[in-house]
Amino acid sequence: MATTCANPKCNLALKGTNPKKRFCNVSCKNIAAYLYRLEKYDWEEKMQKKRRKNMQILEYLISLGFLKITKNELQKMGFDFTASYIAHKDKLGRKAVRFGNIYLVIVTETDCEIELVKTETE
Secondary structure, eight states, X not given: OOXXXXXXXXXXXXXXXXXXXXXXXXXXXXXXXXXXXXXXXXXXXXXXXXXXXXXHHHHHHHHXXXXXXXXXXXXXXXXXXXXXXOOEEOTTSOEEEEETTEEEEEOSSSEEEEEEOXXXXX
8 A cells, every 4th residue: 555745745655665654755754844833833933033043143243243233233134133032141230142152232222242152161
């Protein structure tokens, strides 16, 4: 009995005799997992994309040597402040949000500083 790929976008017939096989290849498995997450966890998936974009913006600014920037400039670049993780206080008591290995420190209502996270070996 031939079965079809469990990816709703594929539906190709599966080859082989393994009855546990559900997908025709790894790509189909990954696409099906992504579609499932979009269906069940749509909000979190959108936030994750925004967080990745925020990290890319911060990494780009660091590569150019910019460590101080205004919130307005960040927003013009596409930075989304609503997609941050839980904020905490840095050593000086300022609000800081971590994106990967980068902290975005809110210095004033309009200004921010970008800091790299120090590892235990540094």
